[in-house]
Each structure stands twice: as C-alpha cells, then as structure tokens.
Amino acid sequence: MEMLQFEYMRIGLVMAVLIGLTAPAIGTFVVQRRLALLGDGIGHVALTGIGLGLLTGSSPILGALAVSVLGALAIELLRARSRSGADVALALLFYGGLAGGVVLTGRSGAGTASLQSYLFGSITSVTAADLYVIAGLAAAVLLVVALFGRELFLLSQDEELARAAGLPVRFLSALVAVTAAVTVVIAMRAIGLLLVSALMVVPVAAAQQFARSFRGTMLAAMAAGVLSAVAGLAGSYQYDLPPGPSIVLLALAVFAVAVAAGGPLRRRRTAAARARAAEPEVMKS
Amino acid sequence: MTPPFEMRGGHVRRDGRDVLRGVDLRVAAGDVVAVLGPNGAGKSTLIKALLGLLPLSGGSTAVYGVPPARFRDWGRVGYVPQRLPMGGGVPATVREVVASGRVARRSRWLPALTDRGADRAAVDRALAAVGLAGRDRDTAHLLSGGQQQRVLIARALAGEPDAFVLDEPTAGVDATSQLDLAGTLGGLVAGGRTVVLVAHELGPLAPLITRTVRLAGGRIVADDGEAA
Ligand SMILES: Nc1ncnc2c1ncn2[C@@H]1O[C@H](COP(=O)(O)OP(=O)(O)OP(=O)(O)O)[C@@H](O)[C@H]1O
Ligand SMILES: [Mg+2]
DSSP states (O other): OGGGGSHHHHHHHHHHHHHHHHHHHHHHHHHHTTOTTHHHHHHHHHHHHHHHHHHTTSOHHHHHHHHHHHHHHHHHHHHHHOSSHHHHHHHHHHHHHHHHHHHHHHHTTOHHHHHHHHHHOOSTTOOHHHHHHHHHHHHHHHHHHHHHHHHHHHHHHOHHHHHHTTOOHHHHHHHHHHHHHHHHHHHHHHHOTTTTTHHHHHHHHHHHTTOSSHHHHHHHHHHHHHHHHHHHHHHHHHTTOOHHHHHHHHHHHHHHHHHHHHHHHHHHHHHHHHHHHTOHHHHHO | OOOSEEEEEEEEEETTEEEEEEEEEEEOTTOEEEEEOOTTSSHHHHHHHHTTSSOOSEEEEEETTBOTTTOOOGGGEEEEOSSOOOTTSOOOBHHHHHHGGGGGGSOSSOGGGSOHHHHHHHHHHHHHHTTOTTOTTSBGGGSOHHHHHHHHHHHHHHTOOSEEEEESTTTTOOHHHHHHHHHHHHHHHHTTOEEEEEOSOOGGGGGGOSEEEEEETTEEEEETTTTO
C-alpha cells in the first residue's frame, strides 16, 4: 500500500476503477452488435484530436473528446449506410486518424515520449483536473447504460426487432457509438489509444464464457474490468512497466481462465437444459 | 375501423431483384390471415414490408392507417421473426428476450414510470402460454430450435399487442406445442386480435384461419378473402 502515498497513484487507482466499470458496460452492447473494432477505430481517430489539442494549446482530453465523438458518428453513418463499402471507408478513417495525430503531435513539438504516452498509456501524467473531467464522463456513460439499457439490449439483439418495436434505431445506434467514443477518452490516458478498446471487448468475451444472462455478462465483465485495471496498474507500479499493456495482459489472463473454466460448465448446462426439455409434462404442471 | 395493415401495389427490390411485385393486401381487424407459398416466394419480405422493416420501391403501405415511418403506436403490433437473432454471442436469458417484447410499452423519456409488476406478470403469462414457465433463467441460445421459436412467440405475446405478425411460428415446433400455440392464438382471436402468419404447414392452426393468401414469385396468386 506504500504506492498510495503518491498522489498520481491515488488518481490512477480511481481512474482504473472508472475505466474498469465503464469500458465493459458499453462494451457488452458493442460486442453484441458485432462492432468489436469500433473502439479501435475511435482510438485511432482520437489521436488526431489529441494532436489538435496540443497544437492549439487547449486540453488534449477535450480535443480527443470532440474529434472522437465526430469520428464515432462518422463510423456509425458509414456502417448504417453501406454494407460493403463501409469496410474500406472505416480503414481510411483509421489510417487518417493515426497519421493525422502523429503529424499534428509532431508539429506541436510535444516529442515522441509524449506521443508514446498517448499511444500506450501513462498514468503519472494525469492531473486532478483531468480526473474530474474523466469522472464526469464516466458518470455520463453509466447513466446512458442505466437509462437506455433495455432499449440498447433490444437494439443490439437485432435492429429489425428494435425497429418493429418502434425504437429510434438511428438515434440509439448513434448513442452507442458516442458512448463508446466517450469511453475511449476516459480510458486513453491510462491504457493508451492503441489498446483502449481491449477493455471494451476482452472482459466481455471472458464473462460470455460462463454467464447465462445479458445482465450477468455485463456485471461480470465490469467486475473483470475493475480487477484487471486495478491489478494491472498496481503491477505496473510494482515492476515499473507501462500501465496500458499491463492492464490488457491481465484482462487477457482473466479471459484465458474463463475459457478454461467456462467450456465444461456450459456443456453441462446445455445438457441439463436439453434434458429438462425432454420432460414437458413435468414442466407444465 | 382502420385496418391493421393495408398495402397497395407494394413493390420491394432486394439486391436489384424484384422480390415483391405489386401486392394489394388489406388485413381487417379480427382477420386471421395465413400467407402460404414456396420458399423464396416473398412471404417474409411481404410481412417485413407490411411492418415497414423493408422499404417499398413502389406502392404504399399503412399500419393502422399510418405509413410505418410515421406510425408511433408500436405496442399494438407484435412481430415474431423467422429466427432468434444471435447478435455477437452475448448470452441472454429467456426472460430477458421475452421481456424485450414489452419495450414498445415503455414510456420513452421516463422509463422509470414503467410498471415493473405488470411487466413481470405479462412475461410470466407469455412464458406459461408457450409451455416455458420455469425456464425463464435458461440461456435462450442454448435451447433447441423449437424452444427458441416458442421464446420468440412468448416475446410477442408479452407485448400484449392488438395485431400479431408471425413468420413461420410453427417451424420446428413439436405437435404438442403447436396445439398449445393454436389454443393460445384461438383465445387471442376470440378476443378480437388480428393475426397474419406465414406457414408451410398449418397443422392445428388450420381451424383458426379465416383467410388464405397464396404467394408465388412475389405476387399474390390466390386470396380467398378478396370478396370483403
Ligand atoms: N437479405 C436479403 N437480401 C437480398 N435478397 C433477399 C434477402 N432475403 C431474401 N432475399 C430474396 O428475396 C426473395 C424472397 O425471400 P423471402 O425471404 O421473402 O422468401 P420466403 O417466401 O419467406 O421464403 P421461405 O419459405 O424460405 O422463408 C428470395 O428470392 C431471396 O433470394
Ligand atoms: Mg421466410
């Protein structure tokens, strides 16, 4: 617990908890919508926002927020508009975002160390002021999930069913994209833009191995997210490693354990479910 | 009374091919319409177009008198798709899927006002009606195909709509469950509900049907209810 004597570690731990909660929460919807790479796309685009923020001397976080929200909306528009062309258009956005970000960061004279810290994370650079912004964004993400959870569940189940229920499919799709963008900005300082979407996807993939319900998947993913983020951060301090990769490697370890333990569990459950189904009389009485 | 569904000269193109070619179909309240026809005839396309889930390339269609894009009262319509959608593989329980059939009844901007007790009771009734009471905590995708079909039917029942649109609700469903479904639909029809269903085999549903529409190559080739 000696690490708690440093203010940046206390800030870092609060941030780790916020990231661990928010990324898997929105990630559950993102994975169910088959948009696992959405976070990566937004991450690449966000780098341009950071570059703009640095170049204009304003806050890199707010720059990243503005550009990644716009990028997320662009990605969503491309996804909804075209089926085949979206692939290439997305790739163009990825490359453009990354290249633009590197060029702008270079022009701002921030240097490669600073660029590296945005790409792979660095917790020591986060100030208390940053933390307030991040906490506000995290609260917004969790509020969206709490308020629109049932609508987003149906949307990610199937857009056609959502439309047949009269849900505003385009608005809700944009809401998922924007919320994912906000999550990218929350996590980018600690984890880095290139790894940021790992925490949206990997804890969900882990929870999926043994959970029965959507809600259970989300809660288990959030637990796995907080565990990996906090333990990864502590480990990175202990062994002097960069925080982002440490957190992601821990999340992957949790996933590996879940796969090893979840397979047999699921097989047993399926067998039990099929067996129960074979006795309809019992079920109806 | 405004008819639940009314299509005039409906055309639908999918991937550059005309899949629906000038369909006129007026479904009156209380009708129980069976849509029959070979694979690829356009049956699923027709009912999706009736609901506005596929855009028309010609003609017009209305749900309770209003074009689907401007229709607001979706709680009145219950849609049962041909298959349980998988999504990205996140598990969902039977109860979660069935409860999602009540989303249209939620107050959109004040979801907290939704009556959870009524939601729960409606889901329980729907599960009992399809013989899945007690299975509500099972993962929907781990059930058999016929059971998944029944989950989708329960999903529509839970919404307590006025009109049901069912795409092959009995495909892969065993004889006993088909009888149960016929009983449930019979009760709903007696209560004045409207039903449009696609089927290859009517089976126990046959006595309920008031009108049969036969589709082939995207056209209605026979309709025994046109007189009205
Ligand atoms: N998603 C799609 N994109 C493009 N064309 C499609 C799509 N789905 C169906 N079609 C085409 O539309 C035509 C009608 O399909 P539809 O699904 O309406 O048939 P159906 O009568 O419901 O058949 P089935 O009995 O097999 O369910 C088919 O020729 C099919 O190739
Ligand atoms: Mg069909």
